Amino acid sequence: MAEPKNKFIGRSVPRLEDRPLLTGQGRFAADVNFPGQWAMRVVRSPIAHGRLKGIDASAALAMDGVHAVWTFADVAHIPPIPFRLTGLVELEPYQQRVMASDIVRYVGEPVAVVFADDAYIAEDAAEAVELDIEPLKPVMQATDAPGPFDAAKNTEPSVIVKSYGDVDAAFKTADSIITLELSVGRHSGVPLETRGAIGFYNEALDRLEMHGAAKVPHWNRDTMGRMLGRTRDDFQLFEGHVGGGFGIRGEIYPEDVIVCAAALHFKKPIKWVEDRREHLISANHSRQQTHRIRAAIDRQGRILAIDDEFFHDNGAYMRTHAATVPDLAAAMLPGPYRVPAYRATGHIRLTNKTPCGTYRAPGRYETTFVRERLIDAIAANVGIDKVEIRKRNLLPKSAMPYALNLDTLGTHIVYDSGDYALLLDKALERAGWPKLQKEIAKRRANGELVGAGIAMFVEKSGLGPFDDVRLEVKADGGIELVTGAASVGQGVETAMAQICAETLGVDYATVNVVHGQTDRIGRGLGAFASRVTVMTGEATRRASVKLRTKALTLAAELMQADAEQLDIVDGEIVPAGGAGPSMKLAELAEAKPGELVAEDSFESKHMVYPYGVHVAAVGVDPETGGVTIEKYVMAYDVGRAVNPTLVEGQIAGGLAQGIGGALYEEFLYDEGGEPLSVTFADYLIPTAREVPPSSILITEDAPSPLNPLGLKGAGEGGTNPVGAVIASAIDDALQRPGAILTLPVTPQRLRAICKK
Amino acid sequence: MTDKTAITLNINGKDYAIEVEPRRTLADAIREDCGQTGTHIGCEHGVCGACTVIVDGAPVRSCLMFAAQADGKTIRTVEGLADGDRLHPMQQAFMDNHGLQCGFCTPGFLMLAVGVLEREPNISDEDLIDVLSSNLCRCTGYQNIIKSVRAAAQEMRK
Numbered sequence: 001m002a003e004p005k006n007k008f009i010g011r012s013v014p015r016l017e018d019r020p021l022l023t024g025q026g027r028f029a030a031d032v033n034f035p036g037q038w039a040m041r042v043v044r045s046p047i048a049h050g051r052l053k054g055i056d057a058s059a060a061l062a063m064d065g066v067h068a069v070w071t072f073a074d075v076a077h078i079p080p081i082p083f084r085l086t087g088l089v090e091l092e093p094y095q096q097r098v099m100a101s102d103i104v105r106y107v108g109e110p111v112a113v114v115f116a117d118d119a120y121i122a123e124d125a126a127e128a129v130e131l132d133i134e135p136l137k138p139v140m141q142a143t144d145a146p147g148p149f150d151a152a153k154n155t156e157p158s159v160i161v162k163s164y165g166d167v168d169a170a171f172k173t174a175d176s177i178i179t180l181e182l183s184v185g186r187h188s189g190v191p192l193e194t195r196g197a198i199g200f201y202n203e204a205l206d207r208l209e210m211h212g213a214a215k216v217p218h219w220n221r222d223t224m225g226r227m228l229g230r231t232r233d234d235f236q237l238f239e240g241h242v243g244g245g246f247g248i249r250g251e252i253y254p255e256d257v258i259v260c261a262a263a264l265h266f267k268k269p270i271k272w273v274e275d276r277r278e279h280l281i282s283a284n285h286s287r288q289q290t291h292r293i294r295a296a297i298d299r300q301g302r303i304l305a306i307d308d309e310f311f312h313d314n315g316a317y318m319r320t321h322a323a324t325v326p327d328l329a330a331a332m333l334p335g336p337y338r339v340p341a342y343r344a345t346g347h348i349r350l351t352n353k354t355p356c357g358t359y360r361a362p363g364r365y366e367t368t369f370v371r372e373r374l375i376d377a378i379a380a381n382v383g384i385d386k387v388e389i390r391k392r393n394l395l396p397k398s399a400m401p402y403a404l405n406l407d408t409l410g411t412h413i414v415y416d417s418g419d420y421a422l423l424l425d426k427a428l429e430r431a432g433w434p435k436l437q438k439e440i441a442k443r444r445a446n447g448e449l450v451g452a453g454i455a456m457f458v459e460k461s462g463l464g465p466f467d468d469v470r471l472e473v474k475a476d477g478g479i480e481l482v483t484g485a486a487s488v489g490q491g492v493e494t495a496m497a498q499i500c501a502e503t504l505g506v507d508y509a510t511v512n513v514v515h516g517q518t519d520r521i522g523r524g525l526g527a528f529a530s531r532v533t534v535m536t537g538e539a540t541r542r543a544s545v546k547l548r549t550k551a552l553t554l555a556a557e558l559m560q561a562d563a564e565q566l567d568i569v570d571g572e573i574v575p576a577g578g579a580g581p582s583m584k585l586a587e588l589a590e591a592k593p594g595e596l597v598a599e600d601s602f603e604s605k606h607m608v609y610p611y612g613v614h615v616a617a618v619g620v621d622p623e624t625g626g627v628t629i630e631k632y633v634m635a636y637d638v639g640r641a642v643n644p645t646l647v648e649g650q651i652a653g654g655l656a657q658g659i660g661g662a663l664y665e666e667f668l669y670d671e672g673g674e675p676l677s678v679t680f681a682d683y684l685i686p687t688a689r690e691v692p693p694s695s696i697l698i699t700e701d702a703p704s705p706l707n708p709l710g711l712k713g714a715g716e717g718g719t720n721p722v723g724a725v726i727a728s729a730i731d732d733a734l735q736r737p738g739a740i741l742t743l744p745v746t747p748q749r750l751r752a753i754c755k756k
Numbered sequence: 757m758t759d760k761t762a763i764t765l766n767i768n769g770k771d772y773a774i775e776v777e778p779r780r781t782l783a784d785a786i787r788e789d790c791g792q793t794g795t796h797i798g799c800e801h802g803v804c805g806a807c808t809v810i811v812d813g814a815p816v817r818s819c820l821m822f823a824a825q826a827d828g829k830t831i832r833t834v835e836g837l838a839d840g841d842r843l844h845p846m847q848q849a850f851m852d853n854h855g856l857q858c859g860f861c862t863p864g865f866l867m868l869a870v871g872v873l874e875r876e877p878n879i880s881d882e883d884l885i886d887v888l889s890s891n892l893c894r895c896t897g898y899q900n901i902i903k904s905v906r907a908a909a910q911e912m913r914k
Contacts, residue, residue, distance in 0.1 A: 014851055021859030022847040024794020024834035028860060031793040120777070192798045192806055192894045193860040243796075243860030244894050276799040489858025489895060645854050652897035653857060680803035680892065687889040688898040718897075 005570045008498040008508045009709065012645035015494045016509065017487075020241075027240040029196030029212030034269035037198070038067055040262065041122035042255060042272070043112035043129045044282065045104035048352040048673020049139075052104055054132035055112055060125040065117035069129060070262070072101045072111075078227055078261060081252050083322040084219055085409060091348070094149065094157045096317035096355060098254040098261075103150065104133060105316035106354050107675050108281030110254050115262065115270065138352035138673040142313035143290050146349065155350040160323060162330040164405035165341025167296075170305030174296030178377050183742045184366045184723065186288035186313065187665040189359045189657070190685060193243020195283055196273035197256045199263030206234055210260050213237035213516060215250025215486050216526035221518045224257055228264065232518070235260075239516025245488025246657070247358035247528065248284040251320045255282075277678045284321075284357030285667055288313040289329065291370045296341075301382035301389050305341035308333060308370070312348050315355035323348060324409070325356065328363030328460075331408035335371050336420045336458050336611060337393040342406075352673045358528070360657055361716040364457065365723060369743060372455040372724035380737035386454050386728065387428065394420045394456075401705070409463055409529070415609045417702035418637065424456065427613035427635035430697050436617060436631070444735075449620040450630070451735070453728025455721035458611045461713025462534030462704075463525075464604035469539040470521060471500065471547045473596035477571055477586025479504065479511045481543075484524010485536040486516045490715065491646040492532050496540050498642055499709070503544035504551075505568030506585065529607075530713025533642060538602040538707045547598035554592050555583055608704040610712040612636040614721045618729040625751030627663055627730060632694040639703040639712035647714045648696045654718020656691045661719075662726040663744050664690070763827035767792055768836030776823045782816075783807040785823035786833060794834040794863050798892070805891030808864040808871075809833050815871030834863035837870065845911035846870050846904070855904030857895035864891050869905045877913050884909070 020026050045052075057069035080095035099110045112129050116122035139147040139155050146154040171177060198211040208230055213220060217237040225235045242249065255272050262270045274282070290311045296304040312326040330344035359365075379389035395402055397419040404413040436452055443450050470482040481500055485492060497511035514520055525531070548568060555573040556563035559581060567576040574582040589596050617631035634651055641647045664684040668676040677683040703710025727740035730750070739753055760775040765782075767790055774789040781800075786792050786809065795818060798806035802820040809818045810832040837844040846866050849855065856862040865888070872879065872887050879887070888902060 015854070017859070018851045018856060019843075021856055021862055022834075022843065022850055022866070023838050024792070024863055026794070026859055028793075028796065030787075030797065120779070190894060191858070191860070192804060192892060193796070193858070194798070241860075242858060244858045246894070276801065276804075489860075491857065649854050649857060649896060649900065652899055653895045654897075656897035657894070679801055680799050681801070685892050685894065687892060688885050688902060689889040691898045693899055694897075 006502055006505050008502040009642050012643055013494065013498065013508060015491055016497055017491060017493050028193055028243055029198065029240065030273045032198045032211045032240065034198065034200050037269035037271045038115045038117065039119040039122040040259060040270050040272040041114045041126040042110045042278065043114065043126045045100060045107060045109040045111050045133065047104055047133045047135055048107050049136045050104050050133040051136060052100055052102055052111060052133055056130040057112065059128040060114055063121065063125050063128065065121040066125045067115045070113045072099045075099050075258065075261060078257060081254065081257065081320060082223055084216065084320040085322060086324040086327045087322045088158055090158045091318045091322050093153060094318040094350060096254065096319060098257045106352055107673060108354055109316065113258055140351055140669060140671065140673060142311040142349035142351055149350060156347055157318065157350065158323065158348045160326055160330055160346045160348065162406050163343035165305065167305045167307050167341045167343040170341045171296045171307065174304050175299045176297050176381055178295045178297065178374065178381055180374060180377055181290065181292050181741065182370050182373055183290045184287050184369055185744050186285050186667040187661045188283065188285045189246025189248040190683065191244030191246060191249055194274045194276060194279040195249065195253065195255065197259045199259040199270040201263045201267050203267060208235045208260060208264055209238060210256065211238045211240065213239045213250065214242045214488060215245055215528055217486060217516050217518050218484050218524045219526065220252050223252060224260055227257060228261055236519045239486055242488045245527065246360045247362060249488065250486065251284065251357055276680065280678050280683055281354055281675050284319060285315055285354045286325065286356050286359035286362060287366055287661065289366045293370055293374055295374055295378060297378055301378050301384060301392055303337060303339050303393050306334065306339050307343045309345045310347065312346055313351050314348055315351060315353045317355040319355045319357050321357040325358055325362045327408050329367045331406045331413060332364050332460065333367040333371055334404060335368065336395055336456050338395050353669055360654060361720040364459065364720045365658065365661060368455060368457045368721045369723040369727065372721065373727060376728050376731065377738055390424060390454065390456055391421060396421065411605060411607055414606055415458060416704050416706050418609065418611050419701050420456065420611060422701060423611065423635050423637055423699060424613050426697060426699060427615055427633055430635060430695055431615040431631065431633040449622060449733045450617065451729050451732025452615065452617040453725045453732055454613065454615050455724035455728060456613050457721045458609050459717050459720055460607045460609055461530035462604065462608040463529040463531045464535060466601055466603045467525060467535040467539040468521060468523060468599065468601045469536065469543040470599045471543045471597065473585050473589040475586065475589055477510065477584055477589065479506055480514060481511055481540065482514045482521045483536050484521050484526065485532045486527040488527055490650060491643065492527065495533055495642045495646060496536060499537050499540045500544045503541050504548050506571040510571060530715035534608055534707060534711045534713050535602055535604065537642065537709065537711050539600055541709060542600035542602060543598050546600055547596065550598055551585060551588060551596060554595060555588055558591060559583060604706060606706060608639065608706050608712045610636060610638050610714065610717055612717045612721065614725040616725045616729045618726065618733055620730060620733045620750065622754035625747030625754065627745065627750065629692040632692055634694060634718060635697040635699060636714065636717040637699045637702050638714045640700050640710040641698050644698055647698055650714045651696050651718035652694060654716060655694055655722060656686050658719040658722025659691060660686050661744060662723040664746065666744050666746065761824055763824055765790060765823065765826055765831055766829065767831045767833060778822065778824055780823045781819050782821040782823045782826050783818035786818060792833050792835050796860055796863055798861065805868060806861050806864040808867045808891065810867055810871045813875065815868045834866055837866060844870065846908040849904040849908035849911065853900050853904040853907060855896065855900045861891060861893045865893065865901055869908065873909050873912055
């Protein structure tokens with residue numbers, strides 16, 4: 001079917017990113033090399049908690065090809081790594097230094113770095129660095145009593161409380177009170193590309209460069225600049241291809257800072273690429289929380305109040321995300337339901353494990369599991385089914401926009417639009433719910449353990465406060481789009497090109513999207529919180545409108561026509577709706593050099609809130625504890641899908657990560673704090689065998705009123721409720737409501753539950 | 757460990773005469789000594805498959821093979837798949853079916869699938885998923901990779 005030439009938004013056009021990635025021409029961090037570079041290898045603490053009494057690097061320094069070994073003394077002038085988001089003041093004393101000074105607090109903490117001619121020598125030398133560490137007792141559980149962080153402070157830096165309504169009164173008058181204790185395990189994004197950074201000091205220009213940037217290059221440039229005494233004029237970050245982000249990549253890590261400091265100090269290019277074991281013990285972990293939740297309900301199962309106390313295990317330090325994850329957990333827990341009174345008390349606790357940050361649907365994967373478990377428990381208590389209990393408690397469409405009376409990420413939470421009940425109906429229809437129930441009943445009668453679950457959720461996306469886009473028509477007629485956003489492999493270039501192309505009137509393939517280069521645009525907020533399509537997308541649309549107006553005005557002069565009577569179609573300025581003289585944008589650019597430029601910004605104080613429903617059917621093998629996902633349906637309302645295939649790709653990929661966290665992935669430690677999940681043989685990422693085919697329903701019933709295209713971000717809806725829905729389905733298969741209280745539901749755990 | 761051996765790697769039809777330590781992995785030799793960075797390293801212990809290349813017709817984890825073991829052997833990497841501007845049917849199928857997102861695992865999947873289909877063009881669907889489950893992808897959720905490989909299999913049988 002032929003599409004109109006200017007129609008690109010809403011079309012599943014092929015990605016602009018693909019060709020170099022398919023032909024081996026990508027440029028990932030490890031692919032960046034400078035002549036004469038030194039390799040850096042980090043010496044990491046093998047002890048979870050201990051006093052660092054001495055480091056002997058003499059054997060390492062004596063090795064051929066080793067140039068230097070740095071310890072804390074060499075970086076003592078560098079301040080701790082600051083917070084990027086949700087930076088509560090009381091958390092600051094718990095920030096991480098780039099190397100340990102006198103105490104080590106997790107296995108994997110940098111205590112020294114070796115610089116050598118190549119990575120093999122650097123690794124040999126790192127093994128020859130001798131550490132004298134006196135072990136101290138580690139704190140391994142966030143639910144245990146806090147222990148000492150240092151002489152002055154304990155391991156509970158803060159308790160966050162969010163509440164509205166009269167919770168205590170509601171519990172006094174409730175017909176029933178439901179109480180649950182629920183836990184989510186420790187897992188993380190684990191991108192296939194490990195972290196890497198290359199520092200290069202260009203002496204001729206007095207310019208420090210870091211290659212291998214991702215996610216938030218501008219913020220990292222400005223912040224590391226302050227740490228190292230550089231400014232935005234003499235320090236630039238460059239993003240190449242990025243092998244998956246998922247929240248964890250691109251935050252400022254100790255290694256990034258050391259690489260830059262060393263490049264400046266030695267005036268040598270410094271290259272650091274971690275191995276997989278290092279990644280699994282030193283890049284951000286996430287998720288680990290225990291919730292003790294109570295609901296006050298009436299006889300019909302309507303929620304009167306929710307009171308949740310939770311323990312957030314943040315690992316050894318407060319990294320760049322500070323309180324972001326527990327804050328989001330506390331703020332997003334109510335989800336799509338009417339909760340008249342609410343209180344969340346979140347204990348931020350430090351343990352002697354890898355420090356934590358965000359991971360796709362941070363705080364929501366956890367609290368959707370908690371909330372939906374609670375809703376299922378209410379249904380069981382009242383004796384109604386899991387569809388009816390949700391219908392009774394859902395916020396109606398008429399309540400929109402709905403102010404939740406809670407804040408997060410510096411914004412008031414106002415659900416901008418949504419028809420939750422409609423999406424539930426659509427999801428159930430797509431899943432063939434009544435038929436599915438009949439089939440399950442029949443198989444169950446034959447002794448099979450099969451069951452189905454439902455989970456609903458509200459996501460958040462499009463975090464402001466701003467984004468800028470600069471457009472220019474180049475001499476060849478191509479459009480250059482420069483943004484401060486970043487790409488982590490999700491298809492940013494294609495989506496931005498589509499919005500620009502449709503608004504301006506060109507082919508999307510002629511739009512060249514430049515992102516993640518701090519020397520190309522003054523500011524930018526990067527790629528996180530499913531923000532790019534919304535924020536950069538609207539900035540792109542605005543800049544495109546401006547550029548279009550400018551092009552038509554300039555062309556009208558040359559063509560001696562009325563700008564109102566002109567149109568731009570496929571890169572050519574033509575008379576609107578009729579024949580006549582025309583002019584290519586390239587010709588106009590040539591006639592008016594440097595004039596076909598436009599810039600615009602989008603500012604937004606509020607996030608936008610997509611929402612979704614997942615339905616799953618599973619089979620359980622009680623002997624092995626194995627779970628087979630037999631059916632999986634995801635319905636997600638994204639307001640408007642710029643490229644439906646890419647949206648589906650986000651959702652399908654998100655599901656795989658959600659399944660990992662629900663059934664397989666877990667960072668385990670022994671009692672002494674030794675990490676047990678340090679290879680892909682211990683930390684089990686789902687493969688093509690474990691991830692089932694899924695049915696994805698993208699709806700556009702509730703466009704966001706907060707931007708003209710109605711956009712909402714799609715990055716996290718595939719992941720958010722997966723733990724919740726799998727737990728619900730396993731409960732149903734076992735015919736034991738409330739059987740699943742802990743994620744992941746590993747075979748060991750499920751077998752033990754089945755044997756009970 | 758500094759005694760180096762002279763070896764020749766034939767990569768995509770071109771000979772690279774290099775000197776390597778006995779412990780140097782084939783993956784590092786391809787990337788660092790021969791400059792072919794399309795082959796990616798994801799775990800260095802043979803689980804993720806991002807470094808898969810075709811050695812003498814068989815898909816191999818290049819992180820688990822020493823460069824010296826590949827001396828004189830014929831190696832194919834992702835850089836050699838396309839014929840000039842014309843993509844290999846496997847590459848084209850990945851593009852057509854949104855079989856990649858960040859693209860880091862992609863070269864490994866391409867070489868794995870091409871290597872297997874050249875040897876077993878009529879591989880059963882069940883066996884194909886078994887083969888593909890030997891590599892890891894963190895972005896796509898695999899279904900579009902499976903779709904891509906099925907489409908390419910049809911094209912390659914023509």
